[in-house]
Amino acid sequence: MSTETATEGRDLIAALEAREIRPEEIAALRRNTACSEAEWIRLEGLAGPPVPVPEDADRSVCLVRGIGHWALGRATLALDYLKKAGSSEVALYAYALAALEAHRPAQALEAAEKLVAKDEKQRAFREVQAEASARSGDVAAAQAALKPLEKGHADDPTVRYLRGLLREADGDWAGALEQYEGALEQDPQHARALFRLAYLMDLRGEDQEAMRLYEKLRSLQPTYIHALVNLGLLYEDAEDYPSARSCYEAILRADPNHQRARLFLKDASSAMNMYYDEEQERRDDKLNAVLRTPITDFELSVRSRNCLAKMNIQTLGDLVEKSEQELLSYKNFGETSLLEIKEILASKGLRLGMRRREGYSAPSPADVIRNVFVTPPPPAPSAVDPALATSITELGLSMRSRKCMASLNIQTVGDLAAKSEQELLTVKNFGQTSLDEVKAKLAERGLSLKPDEKSP
Numbered sequence: 363m364s365t366e367t368a369t370e371g372r373d374l375i376a377a378l379e380a381r382e383i384r385p386e387e388i389a390a391l392r393r394n395t396a397c398s399e400a401e402w403i404r405l406e407g408l409a410g411p412p413v414p415v416p417e418d419a420d421r422s423v424c425l426v427r428g429i430g431h432w433a434l435g436r437a438t439l440a441l442d443y444l445k446k447a448g449s450s451e452v453a454l455y456a457y458a459l460a461a462l463e464a465h466r467p468a469q470a471l472e473a474a475e476k477l478v479a480k481d482e483k484q485r486a487f488r489e490v491q492a493e494a495s496a497r498s499g500d501v502a503a504a505q506a507a508l509k510p511l512e513k514g515h516a517d518d519p520t521v522r523y524l525r526g527l528l529r530e531a532d533g534d535w536a537g538a539l540e541q542y543e544g545a546l547e548q549d550p551q552h553a554r555a556l557f558r559l560a561y562l563m564d565l566r567g568e569d570q571e572a573m574r575l576y577e578k579l580r581s582l583q584p585t586y587i588h589a590l591v592n593l594g595l596l597y598e599d600a601e602d603y604p605s606a607r608s609c610y611e612a613i614l615r616a617d618p619n620h621q622r623a624r625l626f627l628k629d630a631s632s633a634m635n636m637y638y639d640e641e642q643e644r645r646d647d648k649l650n651a652v653l654r655t656p657i658t659d660f661e662l663s664v665r666s667r668n669c670l671a672k673m674n675i676q677t678l679g680d681l682v683e684k685s686e687q688e689l690l691s692y693k694n695f696g697e698t699s700l701l702e703i704k705e706i707l708a709s710k711g712l713r714l715g716m717r718r719r720e721g722y723s724a725p726s727p728a729d730v731i732r733n734v735f736v737t738p739p740p741p742a743p744s745a746v747d748p749a750l751a752t753s754i755t756e757l758g759l760s761m762r763s764r765k766c767m768a769s770l771n772i773q774t775v776g777d778l779a780a781k782s783e784q785e786l787l788t789v790k791n792f793g794q795t796s797l798d799e800v801k802a803k804l805a806e807r808g809l810s811l812k813p814d815e816k817s818p
Contacts, residue, residue: 375404378429381422385455386486392433396583399715400687405430412439412618421448429456435584435616437463451480458490465588465771467497478507485511489520493554496527504528519549526558535562553582557589569596580609585616587623588771594626595765598633606630622768625755629764652710653679660706666699678712685715749807750776757803766792779804782812 374391377383383391395401409430419427428443429452440460447453454473461470471494477487492507508524515521526541539562545555560575576593579586594609610627613620655678657670669692675681681703689695689703707713752775754767766789772778778800786792786800804810 375401375408378426379408381425383429383452385451385484388429388433388452388456388459389486391429392584395433399685402434402583403685403687405433409434412436415442415446419443419446421446421453425450425453425456428453428460432456432460432463433584435587437461437587439617439619441466441469449476451477454480455486455490458494462490462493462497467494470494471498471500489524492524493527496524496531499531501528501531504531517544517548519545519552519555522548523552523555523558526555530558530562535566538562551582553579553586557586560589561592564592564596569599572596580612585612587613587617587620591622591626591768594630595768598626598630598765601633603630603634607634621753621755625764626768652712653677653682655710657681662706663699663702665694666702669693669695669699678707678710682707682712682714689714749809750774750779754778757800759803760796760799762792763796763799766796775804775807775809778811779809780812786811 372387374383374387374394377387378391391405395405409427412431415424415427424443424445425447428440428447431437431443432440437460441457441464444453444457444460447457454477458470458473458477461467461473470490474487474491474494477484478491481487488507488511492504492511495501495504495507504524505528508521508528511518511521511524522541522545526538526545529535529537529541539559542555542559542562545552546559549555556575556579560572560579563572563575573593573596576589576596579589580593590609590613594606594613597603597606597609607627607630610623610630613623614627617623657667657676657678657680662670669689670681673684673689673692675684686700689700690697704714754764754772754774754777757775757778759767766772766786767778769789770777770781770785772781783797786797787794801811
């Protein structure tokens with residue numbers, strides 16, 4: 363039975379709230395949420411705000427919020443909740459999905475192996491095991507997990523994607539590209555295949571094609587954070603700092619606690635002060651002037667005017683942050699009032715919900731202070747070595763070196779010390795000067811890079 367057939371007619375958000383959602387329904391929950399504004403709003407309410415896990419939260423609460431945050435694109439936060447959600451199949455499967463999306467394949471593999479031990483016939487568990495194995499570098503284990511998935515499903519887009527990962531792990535980039543392209547022929551919105559294809563184009567120096575593919579990912583919901591990080595860095599390389607800034611702002615709207623996005627946003631904003639775009643400034647000023655227009659400037663019916671006043675909607679900017687469902691849920695606000703509101707917005711080139719989902723306007727000064735320039739939370743303590751658990755941001759690296767850290771998903775000093783000189787020097791635009799800087803920073807802490815492997 364396909365996932366679509368199995369979930370047909372089921373209210374998956376209600377099933378999640380009742381703790382009755384099945385593992386094979388988790389991906390369908392995310393698809394449904396991405397396609398419906400009403401479902402998105404419902405799930406936001408169920409998942410709650412993107413805040414750290416309360417110390418007293420019980421397993422069932424952590425499970426619901428963890429799956430909810432993952433479906434909304436907050437993989438790292440989802441992991442924090444799902445760590446405390448227990449060891450049921452649903453909790454482990456959601457944890458594995460979130461770990462893969464957060465680029466933590468070792469954690470995903472640990473969960474996947476527990477799932478396969480519980481039910482080796484579950485196809486979804488085998489897929490996660492194969493992907494986690496491939497991305498952890500264990501090609502033999504990935505091949506073993508993939509083999510039963512290929513029987514009767516050779517052209518399945520996820521099978522093609524997994525084959526691409528294996529080709530990539532073997533250094534066969536041409537073969538990997540062929541598999542990813544094949545996956546996208548079958549499913550043009552296969553986000554993971556699209557990301558790997560864009561990433562390989564990025565590594566090959568085909569910046570324009572990589573940017574095109576990352577932009578395609580950008581159009582999907584929920585926000586694919588790693589694609590936006592890479593796209594922002596490409597825009598910075600092209601000295602298109604307004605576009606880079608828009609990428610980092612989009613990340614922070616999805617995940618206000620994303621440390622690298624905060625850091626890169628400040629870099630891009632600083633660069634914009636050096637490369638002033640007068641035309642963009644005029645467009646921003648014009649838009650903000652429109653959004654500040656008071657509602658009282660428009661001729662509205664008494665009913666509409668009273669409803670908006672009670673909802674504390676005073677400007678067009680306040681209004682476009684609301685969805686149709688939110689307005690219609692208010693007492694005495696009906697279709698006639700909704701049509702009246704939509705006509706007013708259309709006359710100004712605006713529409714309901716645009717700021718919530720599209721990030722149409724720049725963040726307000728209050729948003730910037732609250733979400734961007736606040737002091738990042740301290741890194742989690744390590745049971746092994748506090749020095750290695752220190753956030754990479756504490757090293758004070760240059761912008762070029764920080765970009766290298768981002769492209770390799772290096773988040774802590776320990777992650778960096780586990781890399782060799784060869785690995786760092788393979789990164790685009792990372793040269794000897796950056797390498798010397800990194801080595802000096804590690805030496806200050808009594809650390810060094812991993813020795814390069816000797817050639818056979």
